[in-house]
Amino acid sequence: MEQLTVTLVDLPRADGSRKHVDIDAPAPANLGAELIGVPEGTSMHVVADLVAVEGGVYVTGTVEATVEGQCSRCLREIREDVVREISDLAYYPAHREKLIAQGDDDAEDHAVISGEELDLEPIIRDAVVLGLPFRPLCRPDCAGLCPVCGERLDDLPADHHHDVTPLQSDILDQLEAQLREDTDE
Numbered sequence: 512m513e514q515l516t517v518t519l520v521d522l523p524r525a526d527g528s529r530k531h532v533d534i535d536a537p538a539p540a541n542l543g544a545e546l547i548g549v550p551e552g553t554s555m556h557v558v559a560d561l562v563a564v565e566g567g568v569y570v571t572g573t574v575e576a577t578v579e580g581q582c583s584r585c586l587r588e589i590r591e592d593v594v595r596e597i598s599d600l601a602y603y604p605a606h607r608e609k610l611i612a613q614g615d616d617d618a619e620d621h622a623v624i625s626g627e628e629l630d631l632e633p634i635i636r637d638a639v640v641l642g643l644p645f646r647p648l649c650r651p652d653c654a655g656l657c658p659v660c661g662e663r664l665d666d667l668p669a670d671h672h673h674d675v676t677p678l679q680s681d682i683l684d685q686l687e688a689q690l691r692e693d694t695d696e
């Protein structure tokens with residue numbers, strides 16, 4: 512597989528110069544949130560256009576990746592192919608410094624071009640991680656787990672119910688035992 516770092520040697524700095532990239536690269540570590548993310552090392556497909564703009568490069572395109580995780584309600588495994596839009600501006604360091612000095616706080620959030628290389632990782636990270644749900648679900652109306660037996664309600668018949676909860680029946684057993692002791696005395 513290729514790398515997420517793209518050389519800019521063949522992208523003239525003149526405004527409007529273009530370069531097209533189409534790469535398959537392994538996902539970096541920690542590309543995700545707590546319950547869902549792109550497993551490290553799995554293949555991501557990145558297609559992007561790099562356009563030279565004043566002081567930097569404008570990157571637009573898409574990233575395709577497979578996210579894996581767990582449903583926050585029923586703990587079922589989730590595996591889904593996602594396509595995310597990329598749209599971001601990367602600056603040459605000197606231009607970024609200039610913008611920050613001018614009070615442009617947003618400039619700090621943009622990727623930085625290092626020498627003649629642009630690392631697409633932070634751009635892809637923004638596109639993928641920000642789109643992930645905080646509480647992933649296997650399906651929008653996942654019913655979750657039965658609070659009594661812990662089975663998935665989606666796997667159980669619609670009329671699934673428990674007449675007595677295990678906890679209640681334990682208490683009943685104890686009461687019964689106690690009553691028997693009381694009567695024996």
Ligand SMILES: [Zn+2]
Pocket residue numbers: 582583584585586587648649650653654655
């Ligand atoms: Zn679920």
Ligand SMILES: [Zn+2]
Pocket residue numbers: 657658659660661662671672673
């Ligand atoms: Zn149950």
